[in-house]
Amino acid sequence: MAHTLNLKHVVRGTVASVLLLGAQLASAQFLSNDVGAGSVIKLTSGSGPFNGTVTSGPSSGSTFESFCLEEYEYFSYGQSLYVKGVTNATTNAAGGHYGASTSDPLSFETAWLFTKYSQGAYGNTSTVKSDMQNAFWYLEGEKALSALSTKAKSYAAAAQTAVAGGYTGYGNVRVLNVFTNASYTSHAQDQLVMLAPVPEPETYAMLLAGLGLMGFVARRRKQQKTL
Template identity: 30%
Template sequence: MHLIVRASIAAAVFALASGSALAASNLQVVDSHSVSLFTASGGAFGPGRAISPTLWQVKYDSNTFLAFCLDPNVAVSNSANNYSSSAFAASDSVKRLYEGYYASSIANVSTSVDSAAAFQLALWELNNDNANLLTGGLRFRNLSNAVVMQANSMLGVATGNGAIQNLYNYTSLTSVNPASQTLLSVSPVPEAQTWAMLVAGLGLLGFMARRRNAGAA
């Protein structure tokens, strides 16, 4: 849990500088949590090819945070890579996925990686395929696997009509050289009350500083 809290805070700091593309920076994989699955029916993964949906902990531009993969057909490089960051235009379905399951998926990864793996499968489907785990390019023979079944439930919510609260800012990390997975990280959007309290606090500090200066004069 300590890892998740630290990574979330770092991601929030990192996202403040990621509204537009930045110069390439070094990215390193610090840790990973994954589970192996396979697609018996082929598709983009190939017949029976093993895949490992993974939650990554990465260090980028001096910040350490958690990230999921956006491209299921590219392996992550184990060596340091040059990556560029930019704001990611998340679809409504991706937003529903994150708002409904992201926090719980990373919170449970210390005891069970299945929820994070299911989240990754759902993200791949929404970003790269047809949001159906039984058809299309990223498909499974059936939903009997517990992780696949959980991912299917997540997709049902993500593609539904639930209200979108815009709880997160989304940042993509794209490999410059050599080729590696494109990663997606998020950071919480500060609530209006939080911004108001921050502005009020800064104003109060400024007022007190002026009073001290006036008293000294």
């Protein structure tokens, strides 16, 4: 009996871990990593960031949260926006605000700060989201430091400190290069998104092991009742 109970504990722990992973991805509004060229999205107001839905194409039906990366490029809420690519750089119109180029790599500071935000490190109130948006604009050269609130400055400073301390890379942070037309000639605000992490092979192995143990426990119970 004691041996069977230990198996139950393993099964419960395995299932709980997998459910927790799923809950974390859902709550963070991560975007399916299937999204790409040919995806069409629509964005609505999210009190700071945008709430997005992939309406057709790759990853259709996915919902996500995003921030814009160009302060002076525009679109309308509910408008169909066409994804040309998922990259680590914005594709701005030449001559944009603060000398934006046609291709502008995402800063490591922005990647670090968005990762922390997505992990819930700063909360998700409308004020936090608004300050985050302004901090991202500053870190991407779209906004002057003097235009930021004290809180937004603190977010930007934390990101700069992290990168100065050695942080590099993008993790699962990406840029949706979006346009207002299907021929990709009219730029919209490129979107800062977090792609859903692909589960490691160990996660799948743990899930399969848990399901196998559940079947084993069920058979043992059936055998015991038969006896």
